[in-house]
Amino acid sequence: MDPTGQMVLANRLADGQVVFLATDGSWVEDIARGALARDAVAAQRLLADAQLAESRNVVVEPYLIDIRDAAGRRQPVAFREAIRAAGPTVRTDLEG
Amino acid sequence: MYRYDEFDHTLVAERVATFRRQVARRLSGDLSEDQFKPLRLMNGLYLQLHAYMLRVNIPYGCLSSRQLRQLAFIARRYDRNFGHFTTRQNIQYNWIKLDETPDVLAALAAVEMNAMQSSGNCVRNITADQFAGRAQDEIEDPRPWCELIRQWSILHPEFSYLPRKFKIAVSGAPQDRAAVKLHDVGLYLRPNGAGVIGFEVIVGGGQGRLPYVGHTIREWLAKEDLLSYLEAILRIYNLGGRRDNPQKARIKVQVNALGAEEFRRLVDEEWEQIRFTPQLTVPRAEIERITAYFADPAWEQLTDASATVARQRSADPAFDVWNRANVVAHRRPGYAIVNLSLKAPGIAPGDLTADQMDKVAELTDRFSLGELRVSHRQNLVFPDVQQVDLQALWQALQGVSLATPNIGTLTDIIACPGLDFCALANARAIPVAQDIGRHFTDVAALQDIGELTINISGCMNACGHHHVGHIGILGVEKNGLEFYQLTLGGSSGEDASLGDRLGRSISAAEVPVAIEAIVTRYKALREGEERFLDTYRRVGLEPFKEAVYGQNPPRRQAVA
Amino acid sequence: MALIREGRLVPDPFTDASGLENLPAGVPLIVSLEQWQTRRSALLASGQRLGLRLKSDQPPRLIAADLGYFSVIALEFPKYRDGRAYTHARMLRERFKFAGEIRAVGDVLQEQLHFMHRCGFDTFDVTGPDPEKAWRTIAGDHTVAYQATGDGQPRALDLRKGTGP
Known part of the structure; x- marks a missing residue:
């Protein structure tokens, strides 16, 4: 399945963790489990759900990001968001 | 080192309690992110790409082994086992959880540390020469004055909502190791023509989008006038600094728009009004009280051991290279200042793991009278090492990858x-x-x-x-x-x-x-x-x- | 308008006319600097009690000679981040010896009341639904100060008994 589309990314309020909005309205850390909007209407619906979650103090600063296909996996198009999704490119020895 | 008394402890404890309440209000939804953001920033808590980041002040770069152990504890308990020393003599934790931040601040307060004003449009952590009190070229120790400025600047009722952030650096040596001229206010301790030590006052330096080297607006200021003169500068800035464009809101833009001469005239005019007010006068007893905390430590009566060190150096080229790069002459015979490089090949500059912190704390107690320093070049300093201990220290530092002999060289990045x-x-x-x-x-x-x-x-x-x-x-x-x-x-x-x-x-x-x-x-x-x-x-x-x-x-x- | 003084809601006898074209007669009025400058003699002749509202870019020195005509100076915070009025308040109290009411108006946040009070403000038009609660919430936040302002609260360094290391 073509993973191209848009997702919503945010920081979870309580711990700041980068999370993606899932189809059931929950927020997940794994980009593969987040909801992928394939058209503008679906994307706006996702964003509206995210903003509701923001107003309910679940997440902070949600926004839409573009997703492209990287060998069958979801990859944020922008470099900044790729780093947000995957974590720092340095100090990978200290994860956890 | 300065130690908190009951008043300092109370002030920081109240601040932690306040922030604990504010975090609870945020988590319960009583405060929106817009309302909460300035409150968390005033306590040093940012929201970064991956998580919350907490910036902790290391006032003018001075740290005790006890404090470093607590920083290690925080790294382990509340973060991912490391911390990052910055160019502002701060340490940053990259993975702090909002709901645990009040506990982190309480853990810091327990060892007389805080994160107050490490962000926000206020006077930030006061920075200084990392060799203060130890350098051979020093005219006078800047640390008592840094502490006086720190206290004057913390929760200042008039200057907590400046146009933009405000950074002050102080050096007491002719060789500037603290980037003094690149600060909003830079102070050099200098003698005047009569040999009396005061401050050269430099304003309007800074980097960022519009970099400037600061201008000297006063060649010499008497020490007793320090707070009133700073208050006059801050007041002229608070009233006249630009507030329409954050990129032009630093004092450097105001100074360069007015010209240094006109800026000085405005400051002097204000200063004359407040110069002798008791509110800005510091009793001699208080200056003596603060200065006493920075008295020379319990140095032993030693003679210069350079000859011994020279013999060790000629027998061991690697030790020789490390000495040449990382060891600095001390003003006390028999002692040396030692730089610990946080720039080992392949390491993120300024990073230190919790295990390294604990080891450094142990070595601080063993070799440097329990105190260390943090430099704006993102390295650590042992200020009081006996020359005869240098080789043992060097060997111990190698065990934790902190003996890279590259201070001042192109890999000391x-x-x-x-x-x-x-x-x-x-x-x-x-x-x-x-x-x-x-x-x-x-x-x-x-x-x-x-x-x-x-x-x-x-x-x-x-x-x-x-x-x-x-x-x-x-x-x-x-x-x-x-x-x-x-x-x-x-x-x-x-x-x-x-x-x-x-x-x-x-x-x-x-x-x-x-x-x-x-x-x-x-x-x-x-x-x-x-x-x-x-x-x-x-x-x-x-x-x-x-x-x-x-x-x-x-x-x-x-x-x- | 919800005005608090010493932690309690108090009635505000003044009408803020600084945004009005026609000034109401027979009531205490707060006027803008421009209104004062253009209608000064009429205002004085009216016998109304007067207050003056200063924007954050209007320092009190502009009006220092006239301060005696006003029982209230309202200092405006267009945004909470605009800290000029803290200096204005100290100037009014400590330099121009203004003894009347100094009122904080505009974007006045609960967390700022303490600093405002220390700078010389004595009444606050607090943003938010329950100003008395706001005041109570912050009341114990700051019992120690490192700075002296015109309010007379002693600095920590004045309270110290010369103790040292």
Whole structure:
């Protein structure tokens, strides 16, 4: 399945963790489990759900990001968001 | 070191309690993010790319072994086992949870530390020479004055909502190790014509998008006038600094718009009004009280042991190299100042793991009378090491990768967290530093190149001091890709200057190659013992431009 | 308008006319600097009690000679981040010895009341639904100060008994 589309990314309020909005309205850390909007209407619906979650103090600063296909996996198009999704490119020895 | 008394403890404890309440209100939804953001920033808590980041003050770079152990505890208990020392004599934790932040602040308060005003448009952590009180060239120890300024600036009712942040640095030595001229206010302790020590006052220095070297607005200020004069400067800035554009809101823009002379006139006019008010006068007893905390430690009566060290050095070339790069003369016979490099090849500049912190704390107690320092160049300093202990210390430091003999050399790189962590960054900085570090590993070659600072920032805000690196590297973003703009000839010392742009920006992979080309050209051009900076100042940009861009001169030049 | 003084809601006898074209007669009025400058004699002749509202870019020195005509100076915070009025308040109290009411108006946040009070403000038009609660919430936040302002609260360094290391 073509993973191209848009997702919503945010920081979870309580711990700041980068999370993606899932189809059931929950927020997940794994980009593969987040909801992928394939058209503008679906994307706006996702964003509206995210903003509701923001107003309910679940997440902070949600926004839409573009997703492209990287060998069958979801990859944020922008470099900044790729780093947000995957974590720092340095100090990978200290994860956890 | 300064120790909190009951008043200092109460003030910090109340602050922690207040923030605990504010965090609870945020988590319950009583405060929105818009309402909460300024409150968390005033307690040093940012929201970065991956998580919350907490910036903790290390006032004028002074730290005890007990405090360092607590920093290690915090790294383990509340973060991912490391901390990052910054160019502001702060330590940053990158993975702090909002709901645990009050506990972290309480843990800091227990060892007389805090994160107050490490962000926000207020007076930030006061910074100073990391060799304060120990350097041979020092005129007077700046630390008591730093502490006085710290207390005056904390929760100042009038100056907590300035147009923009405000940074003050103090040095008591002729050799400037604290980038004093690049601060909103810089202070040098200096004697006047009569030999009385006071302050040279410099305003309007700063980096960022609009870099300036500061202007001296007062050649000499009596010590007793320090707080009233600072209050006058802050008042003129609070009223007259621009508030319409955050990028033009620092005092440097006001000073340069008015001209240093007019700015000085305004300050003096205000100062004359408040100079003798009891509110800004500090009782002699209080100055003596604070100064007593910085009295010389319990040094032993030693004689100079240079001959012993020289014998050890000639027997062990590696120890010799480390001495030459990392050990600095102490004003007390038999003692030495030791730099601990946080720039081992492949390590993020300024990072220290919790295990390293514990080990350093142990070594601090064993070798440096329980105190250490943090430098703005993101290294640590043991201020009181007996010369006869140097070899044992060196061996112990090797065990924790803190004996890299590269202080002041081109792998002693300043780098901001960059796009790996920072929400403001346009490009990564740490991997560029790591690449350079891996490219230049030959210790003898580094020592042959000599003093050469490389400073890397991941955006125009210049937290990595790129404007004042002998070689500066600025990360920029073009069409979604990272590029790096080189500058040459910057300096943060007493001969402060801003670097000149070399030419078009280059890719990350090209950076070590370009540095190599610059260094090779320098070695060909230098006369005698001439530093890179002095060679650059003598020969200018062109030879280096040609060395880096060769047959592909920058476009602008091609058109001309 | 919800005005608090010393932690309690108090009635506000003044009408803020600084944004009005026609000034109401027979009531205490707060006027803008421009209104004062253009209608000064009429205002004085009316016998109304007067207050003056200063914007954050209007320092009190502009009006220092006239301060005696006003029982209230309202200092405006267009945004909570605009800290100029803290200086204005200190100038009014400490330099121009203004003894009347100094009122904080505009974007006045609960968390700022303490600093405002220390700078010389004594009444606050607090943003938010329950100003008395706001005041109570922050009341115990700051019992120690490192700075002296015109309010007379002693600095920590004045309270210290010369103790040292």
